[in-house]
Amino acid sequence: MPAHRLRWLLCFGAWLLALGVSAADTVPCGDGLTLRVSSPSPVQGSLVLVEVQSAAPLAQLTGEWAGQTLHFWRDANPSTYRALLGVDLERAPGPAPLTFQAELASGERRACRLRATVEDGKFAVEQLRLPPRFVELSPADLERSQREAARLREVFAAVTPERLWQGGFRRPLEAEAAGNFGRRRILNDQPRASHSGEDYSAPAGTPVYAAQRGRVALADELFFSGKTVVLDHGLGLFTFYAHLQSITVEPGQVVEAGALLGRVGSTGRVTAAHLHWAARLNQARVNPRDLVALLPD
Ligand SMILES: [Zn+2]
Numbered sequence: 001m002p003a004h005r006l007r008w009l010l011c012f013g014a015w016l017l018a019l020g021v022s023a024a025d026t027v028p029c030g031d032g033l034t035l036r037v038s039s040p041s042p043v044q045g046s047l048v049l050v051e052v053q054s055a056a057p058l059a060q061l062t063g064e065w066a067g068q069t070l071h072f073w074r075d076a077n078p079s080t081y082r083a084l085l086g087v088d089l090e091r092a093p094g095p096a097p098l099t100f101q102a103e104l105a106s107g108e109r110r111a112c113r114l115r116a117t118v119e120d121g122k123f124a125v126e127q128l129r130l131p132p133r134f135v136e137l138s139p140a141d142l143e144r145s146q147r148e149a150a151r152l153r154e155v156f157a158a159v160t161p162e163r164l165w166q167g168g169f170r171r172p173l174e175a176e177a178a179g180n181f182g183r184r185r186i187l188n189d190q191p192r193a194s195h196s197g198e199d200y201s202a203p204a205g206t207p208v209y210a211a212q213r214g215r216v217a218l219a220d221e222l223f224f225s226g227k228t229v230v231l232d233h234g235l236g237l238f239t240f241y242a243h244l245q246s247i248t249v250e251p252g253q254v255v256e257a258g259a260l261l262g263r264v265g266s267t268g269r270v271t272a273a274h275l276h277w278a279a280r281l282n283q284a285r286v287n288p289r290d291l292v293a294l295l296p297d
Helices: 003-022 139-157 289-294
Strands: 026-029 033-037 045-052 057-065 080-086 098-104 109-114 125-128 183-189 197-201 207-209 214-222 228-234 237-247 260-264 273-281 284-288
Touching: 026 109, 026 260, 033 098, 033 109, 045 098, 045 289, 057 080, 057 228, 080 273, 080 284, 139 228, 183 197, 228 260
Parallel strands: 125 183
Antiparallel strands: 026 033, 033 045, 045 080, 057 098, 098 109, 197 273, 207 260, 214 228, 228 237, 237 260, 237 273, 273 284
16 A cells, blocks of 8 residues: 555544544543443533443443442443433533443453543523512512522432333423523523523413423422422432412322423513422432433423
């Protein structure tokens, strides 16, 4: 082969290698073990699907990302282990490696690492000016909202070790999403909590269904979110349905995918009927629409 041709081939090979590194959504870990993520550069507030493929059965598999323990499950394919990873919508952009330890049936251990970089969510910022009487809470309302926030934190912190969902996720009603997940709101020059869900405008009374199978972790009327249902899907994953006109489920009840949870309303601190749909994974506030995109029905 002529020297110039060889040089060209080597150069082309190096370029391919560089390309592989920059878009590494798959990492070979040796011994027939492969690690794959749906995105190596997830944006703030997104979910990432993690898949570990193993030619041989694994005795143990553990994974960690940014202090979060990954909870693996297996579907019909016994050689694929899957887990979800949640990037909180206010997590600072930048690199955060994903690490894994696997123990093969032979007792041998393998460690593997994947570079993941959190990207800016580029969320809209909304500046609002309102008379203080519409913004400031009375001491009683403030006390109530703080108590309820603590209760919700407790609900989201409890991890059910088994997976309760089966199959794909679906949106909970027939309506279009407003696309306002993550929006930052500045009220009278004071930054407020980011919008941690998606809003769906729909007439009051529109049925709201369970996005997937889960246990009712909360069914109550709260100050900000009005009549609210929280479903625990297991493995640290929750979905949240707010501002309902009525609730048709009881705390502790296990509901199937598509079960009626209640109806769209305008309860809580809102001005018009809509559903606020949110999701939490290992306490990270993530876009619920990612569940439907990554684990479709
Ligand atoms: Zn909302």
